[in-house]
Amino acid sequence: MYVVLGGYQYNALLDFREVYDFTGEYYHISNFLNGRGVSSVDTAKYELHLSGVHNFIAETSLFLTVLRNLICLLTSDEINEPEISKMYSEISGDVYYFINELNHIKHLPLDNKKLLDMVEEDIKATKLFISAVKGFDSLKKETRVV
Numbered sequence: 001m002y003v004v005l006g007g008y009q010y011n012a013l014l015d016f017r018e019v020y021d022f023t024g025e026y027y028h029i030s031n032f033l034n035g036r037g038v039s040s041v042d043t044a045k046y047e048l049h050l051s052g053v054h055n056f057i058a059e060t061s062l063f064l065t066v067l068r069n070l071i072c073l074l075t076s077d078e079i080n081e082p083e084i085s086k087m088y089s090e091i092s093g094d095v096y097y098f099i100n101e102l103n104h105i106k107h108l109p110l111d112n113k114k115l116l117d118m119v120e121e122d123i124k125a126t127k128l129f130i131s132a133v134k135g136f137d138s139l140k141k142e143t144r145v146v
Contacts, residue, residue, distance in 0.1 A: 053101045066094050074127050088123075092116045 003011055021027055029044050032051070038044045069087045072079070079087075099112050 053098075066091055070123065073123055074130055088120060091119065091123075095119060 005011060019026060025045070026041075029041065029048055032048045033044060069091050073084065073087050095116060096112055099110055099115065103110065
Protein backbone atom coordinates (compact mmCIF):
# COMPACT_ATOMS: atom_id res chain seq x y z
CA MET A 1 0.00 0.00 0.00
CA TYR A 2 1.35 3.40 -0.95
CA VAL A 3 0.29 6.56 0.92
CA VAL A 4 1.57 10.13 0.49
CA LEU A 5 0.71 12.68 3.14
CA GLY A 6 1.38 16.39 3.09
CA GLY A 7 1.91 18.65 6.08
CA TYR A 8 -0.90 18.48 8.67
CA GLN A 9 -2.63 15.64 6.78
CA TYR A 10 -3.46 12.28 8.28
CA ASN A 11 -4.78 8.92 7.22
CA ALA A 12 -6.42 6.52 9.69
CA LEU A 13 -6.21 2.81 8.95
CA LEU A 14 -8.80 0.69 10.73
CA ASP A 15 -9.78 -2.98 10.91
CA PHE A 16 -6.53 -4.47 9.78
CA ARG A 17 -4.60 -7.43 11.05
CA GLU A 18 -1.14 -8.79 10.56
CA VAL A 19 -0.99 -12.24 8.98
CA TYR A 20 1.84 -14.61 8.25
CA ASP A 21 1.77 -16.64 5.07
CA PHE A 22 3.03 -20.03 6.23
CA THR A 23 1.00 -22.01 3.66
CA GLY A 24 1.40 -19.72 0.64
CA GLU A 25 -2.33 -18.99 0.59
CA TYR A 26 -1.89 -15.22 0.65
CA TYR A 27 0.73 -15.44 -2.09
CA HIS A 28 -1.87 -17.15 -4.31
CA ILE A 29 -4.51 -14.57 -3.37
CA SER A 30 -2.07 -11.78 -4.25
CA ASN A 31 -1.44 -13.35 -7.67
CA PHE A 32 -5.17 -13.90 -8.17
CA LEU A 33 -6.01 -10.28 -7.32
CA ASN A 34 -3.15 -8.95 -9.46
CA GLY A 35 -3.07 -5.61 -7.66
CA ARG A 36 -6.79 -4.95 -7.45
CA GLY A 37 -8.16 -4.02 -4.06
CA VAL A 38 -10.88 -5.90 -2.23
CA SER A 39 -13.07 -5.01 0.71
CA SER A 40 -12.45 -8.39 2.32
CA VAL A 41 -9.53 -10.78 1.96
CA ASP A 42 -11.79 -13.60 3.15
CA THR A 43 -14.15 -12.92 0.24
CA ALA A 44 -11.16 -12.98 -2.10
CA LYS A 45 -10.21 -16.39 -0.67
CA TYR A 46 -13.67 -17.73 -1.55
CA GLU A 47 -13.41 -16.23 -5.03
CA LEU A 48 -10.07 -17.95 -5.50
CA HIS A 49 -11.47 -21.28 -4.31
CA LEU A 50 -14.52 -20.93 -6.58
CA SER A 51 -12.41 -19.99 -9.60
CA GLY A 52 -11.93 -23.71 -10.31
CA VAL A 53 -15.69 -24.23 -10.55
CA HIS A 54 -16.12 -21.09 -12.65
CA ASN A 55 -13.37 -22.21 -15.03
CA PHE A 56 -14.87 -25.71 -15.22
CA ILE A 57 -18.28 -24.32 -16.17
CA ALA A 58 -16.84 -21.87 -18.70
CA GLU A 59 -14.50 -24.36 -20.36
CA THR A 60 -16.73 -27.41 -20.55
CA SER A 61 -20.07 -25.72 -21.20
CA LEU A 62 -21.49 -28.15 -18.65
CA PHE A 63 -24.92 -26.63 -18.45
CA LEU A 64 -25.38 -26.48 -22.21
CA THR A 65 -24.66 -30.21 -22.48
CA VAL A 66 -26.99 -31.05 -19.61
CA LEU A 67 -29.70 -28.76 -20.99
CA ARG A 68 -29.40 -30.25 -24.49
CA ASN A 69 -29.73 -33.78 -23.11
CA LEU A 70 -32.68 -32.79 -20.91
CA ILE A 71 -34.53 -31.16 -23.79
CA CYS A 72 -33.91 -34.19 -25.97
CA LEU A 73 -35.10 -36.56 -23.23
CA LEU A 74 -38.22 -34.56 -22.50
CA THR A 75 -39.40 -33.71 -25.99
CA SER A 76 -38.43 -36.61 -28.21
CA ASP A 77 -40.73 -39.64 -28.37
CA GLU A 78 -38.55 -41.66 -30.75
CA ILE A 79 -35.56 -42.22 -28.45
CA ASN A 80 -34.67 -45.86 -27.90
CA GLU A 81 -33.64 -47.29 -24.52
CA PRO A 82 -29.86 -47.35 -25.17
CA GLU A 83 -29.92 -43.66 -26.16
CA ILE A 84 -31.93 -42.79 -23.04
CA SER A 85 -29.44 -44.68 -20.86
CA LYS A 86 -26.56 -42.88 -22.55
CA MET A 87 -28.16 -39.46 -21.95
CA TYR A 88 -28.89 -40.29 -18.29
CA SER A 89 -25.29 -41.40 -17.96
CA GLU A 90 -23.97 -38.15 -19.48
CA ILE A 91 -26.24 -36.01 -17.27
CA SER A 92 -25.30 -38.03 -14.19
CA GLY A 93 -21.60 -37.76 -14.97
CA ASP A 94 -21.76 -33.99 -15.43
CA VAL A 95 -23.83 -33.44 -12.29
CA TYR A 96 -21.60 -35.82 -10.30
CA TYR A 97 -18.44 -34.00 -11.42
CA PHE A 98 -19.97 -30.61 -10.60
CA ILE A 99 -21.01 -31.79 -7.11
CA ASN A 100 -17.50 -33.12 -6.50
CA GLU A 101 -16.02 -29.76 -7.52
CA LEU A 102 -18.32 -28.01 -5.05
CA ASN A 103 -17.49 -30.51 -2.32
CA HIS A 104 -13.80 -29.90 -2.95
CA ILE A 105 -14.29 -26.21 -2.21
CA LYS A 106 -16.76 -26.38 0.62
CA HIS A 107 -17.70 -29.66 2.20
CA LEU A 108 -21.44 -29.89 1.66
CA PRO A 109 -23.50 -32.72 3.17
CA LEU A 110 -24.66 -34.07 -0.19
CA ASP A 111 -25.25 -37.71 -1.04
CA ASN A 112 -24.27 -37.88 -4.72
CA LYS A 113 -26.15 -41.14 -5.39
CA LYS A 114 -29.34 -39.85 -3.78
CA LEU A 115 -29.11 -36.55 -5.65
CA LEU A 116 -28.59 -38.29 -9.00
CA ASP A 117 -31.55 -40.60 -8.31
CA MET A 118 -33.69 -37.54 -7.57
CA VAL A 119 -32.61 -35.93 -10.87
CA GLU A 120 -33.56 -39.09 -12.77
CA GLU A 121 -36.94 -39.28 -11.01
CA ASP A 122 -37.62 -35.61 -11.81
CA ILE A 123 -36.78 -36.20 -15.49
CA LYS A 124 -39.16 -39.17 -15.65
CA ALA A 125 -41.95 -37.24 -13.87
CA THR A 126 -41.51 -34.26 -16.20
CA LYS A 127 -41.58 -36.55 -19.26
CA LEU A 128 -44.79 -38.15 -17.97
CA PHE A 129 -46.32 -34.69 -17.41
CA ILE A 130 -45.38 -33.55 -20.92
CA SER A 131 -46.90 -36.68 -22.48
CA ALA A 132 -50.10 -36.13 -20.45
CA VAL A 133 -50.32 -32.54 -21.68
CA LYS A 134 -49.79 -33.73 -25.27
CA GLY A 135 -52.56 -36.31 -24.78
CA PHE A 136 -54.87 -33.65 -23.38
CA ASP A 137 -54.13 -31.35 -26.33
CA SER A 138 -54.88 -34.14 -28.82
CA LEU A 139 -58.22 -34.85 -27.10
CA LYS A 140 -59.02 -31.15 -27.19
CA LYS A 141 -58.36 -31.01 -30.94
CA GLU A 142 -60.55 -34.07 -31.62
CA THR A 143 -63.60 -32.61 -29.82
CA ARG A 144 -63.65 -29.43 -31.96
CA VAL A 145 -65.24 -31.19 -34.91
CA VAL A 146 -68.46 -29.27 -35.77
